[in-house]
Amino acid sequence: MVTGMQRLSAAFDGAAVDRIPVFCNLLDQGAGELNLRLEEYYSHGERVAEAQIRMREKYGHDNVWCLFYVGKEAEFLGCRKILFAENGPPNVEDWVINSLEDIPRLEIPEDVSAHPAFEETLKCLSILRREIGGKYPICAYITASMALPALLMGMERWMDLLFLGPAGAREELLSRCHEFFVKELTAYREAGADVLIYSNPFGSTDIVPMGFFQECSLPWIEKDIRAAGPAGVVYYGGTARINPVMATVFERTGIKGYYMGPFDRVREGKEILAGRALACATINDIALIDWSPEEIRMQVRKIIQAGLPGGKFLFGTCVMPLDIPEPNIRAMLEAAFEFGSLEGGNPS
Amino acid sequence: MNLPPLLSLFSEALFDTDRDRALQLVRDAIHQGAAAEELIFEVVIPALEKCVTDLEECEELNLAQHFLTSQIAADVTEELLPRFRVAPETVGRVVIGSPHGDLHTLGKRIVVGCLRPRMIECADLGVNVSAERFVEEAENRRASVIAISAMMVHTARSEKGCLKVRDILRERGLEDRIKVIIGGAPFRFDDQLHQRVGADGWAPDGIQAVKAISRLIREARPW
The missing domain is CATH 3.40.50.280 (Cobalamin-binding domain)
Structure with missing residues (x-):
């Protein structure tokens, strides 16, 4: 039987196995699997690991996650309160940076692996490695230096500082976030994460102008990846489009995987990468909530037909909202398995 | 005051998200005798709309542009409102x-x-x-x-x-x-x-x- 890891490796290499890799990013759904409230669920790494394994077996997709929720990174850096919802992802409620004076006080943990906020994630990773390591890729989510301040001070204040604030404070904050980024990515890699999703909305021209991307975002992306190394890293714009920047990022960093946004044109993305890296196309998973199974099947077919020629292709979701009905998840995956089949030949 | 050239310059400042230049243009216009009312209604609002249309056309419209153009428009308006001859009517x-x-x-x-x-x-x-x-x-x-x-x-x-x-x-x-x-x-x-x-x-x-x-x-x- 072909494993998810074999499918992913084959896709990176441009080889053919039974089908393309299919990533289905189910996070909060794990609480429902274990009949727990989200806050109870996320308080124990064992629970997250168990639900991730269960959900992968139930649906048959190719990946699992050691990500709890995105705000977890703020907890490493001093956030004391997370707002848990009944039906959606937790939010940072306590900002670590409330004024420019807080920036020099921001403490970067010496050893991320030893930080209490990482303890449950480490437990989760250790179970995932023991149970399915080497068979199914374990994904980790690491926020880029330029995006991390939004989790520490809120997007509005970060935009103020980034575009209108004093350069000294901005550079100091970015430097500290970079220091944390490198330590965090290294910690995940050492703990056994296989796929390191490098999340950077500020690395998308949906968020910043191209001029700003080239002058400001790109140098920090290069710095991040040079320091941490590109092995296992997948570039992600946080659901924003990345086609306009993929060629530059590839040439300047050597990152080998690109997780496009739902509004990126898949065929265009494949042409830009030209077989040099893995193209991961995503479905609009917010629309998955209300689409009919027939509509879902049609959308999946469209995406895969655009991306499959030439190989080096993965079909995936962004972060699946809790409201997506289970039959719709199944409809999407069944269509992805069917249209992503490579039986009978090499994709190239 | 001849407003069309100012509209063009102000639009450029908005497009470039240059808040200092936008504010300076408005201050210079006031100094040269322009009325705050005409600056708002004949320069700031049309420039804001033109900027977004232009950005959409060249596919450069992004969150930062939205944030900065709205911020500049708000800052300029804040500076002009106290100069209105009659308190502006709320729409x-x-x-x-x-x-x-x-x-x-x-x-x-x-x-x-x-x-x-x-x-x-x-x-x-x-x-x-x-x-x-x-x-x-x-x-x-x-x-x-x-x-x-x-x-x-x-x-x-x-x-x-x-x-x-x-x-x-x-x-x-x-x-x-x-x-x-x-x-x-x-x-x-x-x-x-x-x-x-x-x-x-x-x-x-x-x-x-x-x-x-x-x-x-x-x-x-x-x-």
Whole structure:
């Protein structure tokens, strides 16, 4: 039987196995699997690991996650309160940076692996490695230096500082976030994460102008990846489009995987990468909530037909909202398995 | 004063998101005798709309541009308003906020910045605002529009958010007086979603929000 890891490796290499890799990013759904409230669920790494394994077996997709929720990174850096919802992802409620004076006080943990906020994630990773390591890729989510301040001070204040604030404070904050980024990515890699999703909305021209991307975002992306190394890293714009920047990022960093946004044109993305890296196309998973199974099947077919020629292709979701009905998840995956089949030949 | 050349220069400053240049142009114009009223209505508002149209055409429109153009428009307006010969007439009133469970602030700030030069009075209720408070504040302030900025799927679709605002307005017989507009990332991914949550309209960005809000103000029965 072909494993998810074999499918992913084959896709990176441009080889053919039974089908393309299919990533289905189910996070909060794990609480429902274990009949727990989200806050109870996320308080124990064992629970997250168990639900991730269960959900992968139930649906048959190719990946699992050691990500709890995105705000977890703020907890490493001093956030004391997370707002848990009944039906959606937790939010940072306590900002670590409330004024420019807080920036020099921001403490970067010496050893991320030893930080209490990482303890449950480490437990989760250790179970995932023991149970399915080497068979199914374990994904980790690491926020880029330029995006991390939004989790520490809120997007509005970060935009103020980034575009209108004093350069000294901005550079100091970015430097500290970079220091944390490198330590965090290294910690995940050492703990056994296989796929390191490098999340950077500020690395998308949906968020910043191209001029700003080239002058400001790109140098920090290069710095991040040079320091941490590109092995296992997948570039992600946080659901924003990345086609306009993929060629530059590839040439300047050597990152080998690109997780496009739902509004990126898949065929265009494949042409830009030209077989040099893995193209991961995503479905609009917010629309998955209300689409009919027939509509879902049609959308999946469209995406895969655009991306499959030439190989080096993965079909995936962004972060699946809790409201997506289970039959719709199944409809999407069944269509992805069917249209992503490579039986009978090499994709190239 | 000859405004078309100023409009062109001010538009360029907005396009380049150069706040200092935009403010300087307005200050120079005032110094040369331009009236604050004509600067707002014949320079700032047309430039704001032109900037967004130009950016859309060259596919350069992005969140940072929206944020910065709305911020510059708000700053310039703030500087010009005290110079009005007669206090400007309010076109309409809006209450805006992020709904229950939502702590995001950027979207509503962009909208508030774009509304400012239009002389639409806007009360920012903050984040994590209950449906009851949205309606109470709108009623107390005699607002024609409740604007809800929901950045997450579960807050956009929540029964404690826009759906509940609609229920309360219906129960209190206020639907003709108070219209509801909604915006935020989930609505960009599903352009039918605003109908599912009972809004009268939605907008993908600040400039479109101003247009939609202006329309809703006209549609609402006056207080």
